[in-house]
Structures are given as C-alpha cells and as structure tokens.
Amino acid sequence: MNIDDAFKTYFTGYMIGKSIKTEKTYYSILSKFVSFLKKKNKYNLEDITHIDVDIFISENYDRKSTIVTVLQVLKSFLQYFLSEVPSLSAVIEHIRKQKSTMSRYVGMPEPVKLKPEDLERMMKYIDKLDYVVAFRLMAFCGLRIGEVRKLKVSDINFEDKSIVIHGKGGKIREVPIDDETLEVLKFFIKYRRLKPDDNIYNMTDRAFQKNIKKWAKKAGIPNPEKIFPHKLRKFFGKTWLRGGGTPFGLAQIYGHSKVETTMRYVGMDIEEIKEKYDKTIRPIAEKVR
16 A cells, blocks of 8 residues: 555544644654655555664654653554554564663553543542533543534433434434433423524533543542543443444444444453453353363
C-alpha cells in the first residue's frame, strides 16, 4: 500500500473523534515519518522495517517521554493496516517491546482503567445535573461527548427505551438506554422546561473535561489527570465485551463502520484476556482428557 494513501486513510478513519490536540500530535509525528521514508526511497508500507523505526527516532527525538509517545503513534498507525499488510507484524512487535521497555524506564504510570465502583464514587461528587446527564450517557450508553451535545429531547424514546444518535459524518444510529438514566432525563427535561427541539446538554467539552478530573481526584482514583471523557465511553465498551456482548453489536452502538476500529479503540490487556479465557476455554479444556 502506498504510504501517502495510507496516511490519508488513517486520518479519515482512525483519527475521527480524536481531540484536536491528539490529532495535531499524530499529524506532526506521522508526516515527519512519511517524509523520512520517502528520503530513504521507501514509498509503500511493505517496505518498512524495524530498522527504519529505530533510525527515524534516533535522528529526530532524544527525550525519553517523547520517544514513548512517538512509538505509540507509529504502533497505532501501522497496526491500522496490519490486516492488509501482514509483514508489518514484525515491525509492530518490535515497537511494542521498545515502548514497553522505554515506559518502564521513564516510569510512566499505568493506563487508568475505570471500574464500576470508581464511577459510583465519582458520581457522588458531581454537583450539577447537566454533568450527571452527560456522565451517564457516555458511561452507560457509549456516547461521545460531541454526540451528547447534539442530543435533542425529541431524540429520546421513553417508551422503547432508546435514543437516536446523530454521529460523525451525518450517520444516525439508535442505541438502548437504561431505566435510571431515563428517569434522570425525565426529571432534567421537566426541571429545565425543555421543548422537543431543545438540546439536552449545553455545557462545553472543556468544562466537562476539567470537572471529570476533579471528580476522579476527590473519588481517590489513581492518576486523575489521566481521566478524560472518552474513558467513560471505553468503560462502556469493555463492560459490554466482558458481559458477553459481541464486537459487532458494540461497533453498531459506537457508530463504527469497522469492527476492527472498535476493538482497537477498546483494547483488551492480557489480564482481561486471561479472565475471559478462564471463564470460557479453561473449564472445557480441563474436562477434555
């Protein structure tokens, strides 16, 4: 696959829904990487080797914390095309090992994984009903913060217990909603005297982002500065999969056109995979002798 085409495909696919800051970081690193490859007369993904990655980093970066970020970006980019270019697997594995070693050396904190009890504690410190509504819609319906802002009263079907989501690219989907969140919405709509065409949530993304860190800190969650709104959406996805929900169903709820995109977004670490294995495969395997 041509490297320029891959660059464009990645930014019109995987990067959709990312923050402006994240998009700028990825664009800066990847555009520099593409230019580096072209200078080496490498124009296709199939041409990339782990040596290219090492030379690129050594020529352009020296701060260890920055190198960890660069490795993450390159890994994400190459992994996006792994199914189409299997030869990238060796490069990706090399990057993974490098990143793991570097992360330990730098002393970076482990990724924050929210648990149900974390959400319960955080909820106690939310002091505005607007935020309660947004919090629940992201954590228990899987919405993006931008989709919460677009949600209108008329999008809520109280009888069918579902909501209509106006997603990115004009895509419309319908997702289920729990009874507790519906009750909160009923009270909120009545309290605010909202009309069918009114938006449910009118707070800014920055305000929610600032407050969610505050709630996490008060709730005693480690590394509260690492808590962002999308963590609630990831919580929904991981909870769905752990409970036996299918990746295809989750992709539909998330509004992803590809299941691969959903699985990359949610991710499953080795401990979660082992837990799933213990519940599904191990009991059968130990009976067959």
